[in-house]
Amino acid sequence: MTHQRTASYIGLGSNLDSNAGDRSYNLRAALDAMRSVGRIGGISSVYETEAWGVEEEQPDYLNQVARLETALGPTELVVAMLRIESDFGRERSGRYSSRTIDLDVLLHGDAVIDEPGAQIPHPRLHERAFVLVPLAEIAPSVVHPVLGITVAEILAGVDRSGVRLIGR
Numbered sequence: 652m653t654h655q656r657t658a659s660y661i662g663l664g665s666n667l668d669s670n671a672g673d674r675s676y677n678l679r680a681a682l683d684a685m686r687s688v689g690r691i692g693g694i695s696s697v698y699e700t701e702a703w704g705v706e707e708e709q710p711d712y713l714n715q716v717a718r719l720e721t722a723l724g725p726t727e728l729v730v731a732m733l734r735i736e737s738d739f740g741r742e743r744s745g746r747y748s749s750r751t752i753d754l755d756v757l758l759h760g761d762a763v764i765d766e767p768g769a770q771i772p773h774p775r776l777h778e779r780a781f782v783l784v785p786l787a788e789i790a791p792s793v794v795h796p797v798l799g800i801t802v803a804e805i806l807a808g809v810d811r812s813g814v815r816l817i818g819r
Contacts, residue, residue: 656690657721657722657723658692658718658720658760659720659756659757659759660716660757660786660789661685661716661719661732661755662754662757662782662786663681663682663717663753663754664714664715664781665677665713665750665751666702666713666750667749667750667751668751675697675713677713678697678715680739680752681735682694684735685732685735687731688723688728689721690721691717691718691719692718693717693718693790694715694717694718695715695716695788695789696785696788696819697816697817697818698713698715698781698785698815698816699711699712699815699817700714700814703781714785714814716757716786716788716789718789725756725764725769726764728756729756729769732754735752736752736753739751756771756773757771757772757773757786758771759771772797776795777795777805777809779809780810780811781813781814784806784814786802787803787806790802
């Protein structure tokens, strides 16, 4: 029996080198790990941005968004992304702390979930140019299930001046 797959959009971020490699390596390796829970159906370019929501000095982030087609439900998908982060040595030392890899479930079809540890769509998606720019690159016409407008329309209202294209 085949389970129906849902298109999910995962935000990837890294601002620390890992033991295995640099920030770019971390993104590539995380994409490879995500293949264990679904099929990668699209990947944005890589963008560099300053750390968001912090006062102290942090290294710049590399950010990317991937479309992941998965049979996992929304809560299961969040758990799977947390497991991959843990496998990469992610330590949760505080909100917005530096990290080798950060995997956020931005959207999971038209699911709206607000549970402890699982909020979909991502509650700050509409505020963050560093995730909206790469998301709009691969899914401009996807509709935010709470706001009822497309990703491109959300991005049009956000300052994206600090988001620098690095490459594919």
